[in-house]
Amino acid sequence: MGDNLEQAIGALNGAIGDYLQRTGNGLATSMGFVHDGRAVALEPAAIAAAYPEAGPRLVVLVHGLMSTEIVWRMADGQDYGSLLARDLGLTPLYLRYNSGLHVSENGEALDALLEALVRAYPVPVEEVILVCHSMGGLVARSAAHAASERERSWLPLVRRAFYLGTPHLGAPLERFGNVLAWALSSLGNPYTRLIADLVNLRSSGVKDLRYGSLRREDWEGADADALLQNRRHPVPLLPHIRHHLVAATLAAEPNLALLFGDGLVMPDSATGRAQAHHRSAIFPQEHVRVLPSLAHLRLAHHPEVYALVRAWCEEET
């Protein structure tokens, strides 16, 4: 019941989390690290109590839209964090946040949180590895961008980031939602306008997935429901971070794989193969894998994905 409730609240936050936050609703999730389902205060004593074997190498797991840290859990109860702790001695930290807020708002909050973590951590931090599923990858990139403008101490500690099914170039489902709402509202019929209003209730976080917006300037002062307007501002890839991208496709057959992607994100978007009109950084393709016959959510808890993450973690940077 507890996990189901947390998952339901995570889904609700993803759907209308910006509204919950704006109205001060008690169902709005605050960003923070969670250990055994409880929030961890960023104070040395609290961190030491939650992680008695806190090591200098951290892995931060950032979930995606409408999720919580429960998304990482495999059938046997293990997850990428616990496996990396067992296999490579990393200390896993699981982030929980309101995925209905703008990606840039969550990015700024994550930047501040990681800075506070590094300062309060009981031993000097040597390395931070980011493992991100879906929208979590955008939040992490947004946080890194925010940190690069503030000279944060956590940023140089990040040498690897893993993006699992992250829609770097946006998601077609959100673009469809945008077109649908625009068309319904343009018909001028009160009933279709009501349906358009309902469709447009979806959160700012969801709307940011239209083009994979990372920065505040991408949405500030703009009409979020305007038809297919890409207002992305460029976010360069930080050269000291090695970016690893994993995409999935529902189908094994290449044409069907291109058509359906992983069910939510297309392979081009998840592998960051940007063209000029995407107004996005181009990701180097030497650390990209596309896994066939795998759905979007499974990327967060699949042994084959873990094997990739582990192998990449063992490579020299």
Added chain:
Amino acid sequence: MDRWRGLKALVVDAVENGSRAVERIQMETAKKPFDLLEQIPPLQVPVKGIREIHDTAVAGVHGMIRLVNRVTGQTLDLVLDAVEHHQAPPPPEG
């Protein structure tokens, strides 16, 4: 308890905004036939009266729904306050 309050607020907001949206649709849907009928001179006066009654009735019904919704929300707030007070540990003596 924050989550219960949040759930209550969400339901109250949904009823409030839902009622406003449905009221707007009912008014807009009825507007066209009333506008057309009012173009016919012999019907103009009675249609105006019927329209007045219709609009008042729709606004009244939805106003009542929202009023009951708000009162129910405030009552639930009192209940949640009482439950919270009951659950709170007693203050230390001395």
